[in-house]
Amino acid sequence: MFGLITPEDWYRIPLQPQGQREASVSALIRRQFAGVDDQPVLRRQAEEHLTGAALAGADRGGVVLYLSFLAAAGIPLSASLLVSRVHERFDSLDVVAALTGKGEVVPVTLPAAGRAARRRRTERSRETKKLGSDFDDTIVEYFVPAPLNDETLMLTFSTPMEPIADAMVELFDAIAGTLRWQTRTEGKGEPA
Numbered sequence: 159m160f161g162l163i164t165p166e167d168w169y170r171i172p173l174q175p176q177g178q179r180e181a182s183v184s185a186l187i188r189r190q191f192a193g194v195d196d197q198p199v200l201r202r203q204a205e206e207h208l209t210g211a212a213l214a215g216a217d218r219g220g221v222v223l224y225l226s227f228l229a230a231a232g233i234p235l236s237a238s239l240l241v242s243r244v245h246e247r248f249d250s251l252d253v254v255a256a257l258t259g260k261g262e263v264v265p266v267t268l269p270a271a272g273r274a275a276r277r278r279r280t281e282r283s284r285e286t287k288k289l290g291s292d293f294d295d296t297i298v299e300y301f302v303p304a305p306l307n308d309e310t311l312m313l314t315f316s317t318p319m320e321p322i323a324d325a326m327v328e329l330f331d332a333i334a335g336t337l338r339w340q341t342r343t344e345g346k347g348e349p350a
Contacts, residue, residue, distance in 0.1 A: 160271075160311060163336035164239065165329075167228040171208075173216040183208045186225075215240045219312075226317075237317040237326060239333065247308040248275070248301055266300075270338035274302040278327065280320075293320035298330045305339050313337070 164170070169189075171182045187205045191197065208225075215223045219242040226237035261279025268274050280294040300313040315330035317323065 159340040160241075161336075161338045161340050162241070162313075162333065164224050164333055165226070165228060168224045168226050168239070171212050171223045171225070173212055173220045173223055176216075179212050179216060180209070183212055211238075215242075219243050219245070235317075235322075235326070236319060237315065237329070239330075240312075240314045240316075242312045242314065243304075244301070244310040244312050245308075246310060247303055248310045261297075268300070268302065268337055269335055271302050272305070274300050274334075276300050276331075276334075293318055296320060296323040296327065298327055298334075300334045300337075302337060311337075 169186055171186065172178045183205065186208060187201060190204065191201050194201075212223055218240070220240045221243060222241045224239040224241075226235055228235040228237070261277045263275060263277045266274050266276045277297075277299045279297050279299075281297055282294050295316050295318050298315045300311075302311045302313070303309075304311055313334055315327075315333070317326040317330075319326055
């Protein structure tokens with residue numbers, strides 16, 4: 159189990175089991191379209207997009223997806239976090255060696271979770287291309303070995319906000335810094 163603190167304007171979608179994922183997506187759509195009855199096409203498109211994103215995250219081993227609804231001066235600060243389990247244990251230095259040449263990779267120590275590897279890279283995603291954006295996505299990944307099993311927890315942060323990427327990466331680093339391991343008796347968390 160793990161615990162993670164995100165800003166309160168980030169929405170949490172559990173990806174497993176399927177019923178919980180679908181209920182969470184439906185709740186988010188109801189929240190975002192509350193009081194808006196004249197946009198059924200937009201609502202359906204948003205639900206299809208979110209359902210597809212959640213399913214894709216689950217297919218990649220994701221256990222939870224967080225979506226940012228933060229805004230600054232009325233401008234949405236789009237970002238996401240996919241937390242996945244990799245069914246292989248990595249020493250953080252092994253990960254750094256394996257990822258060399260695929261972005262800026264460094265070994266780090268997270269305050270409560272311990273040793274990890276951090277990779278920052280840019281990529282032109284299919285979604286960004288569809289939206290006609292001129293910007294690349296900034297992606298920051300953390301690979302954190304789980305303490306009690308042969309798995310690695312992978313935190314994948316992403317934002318299409320290239321002009322403010324450095325500030326968004328600072329936020330991502332702060333969120334990753336809150337990762338902590340929990341036993342089942344310590345409270346709520348995600349399976350790790």
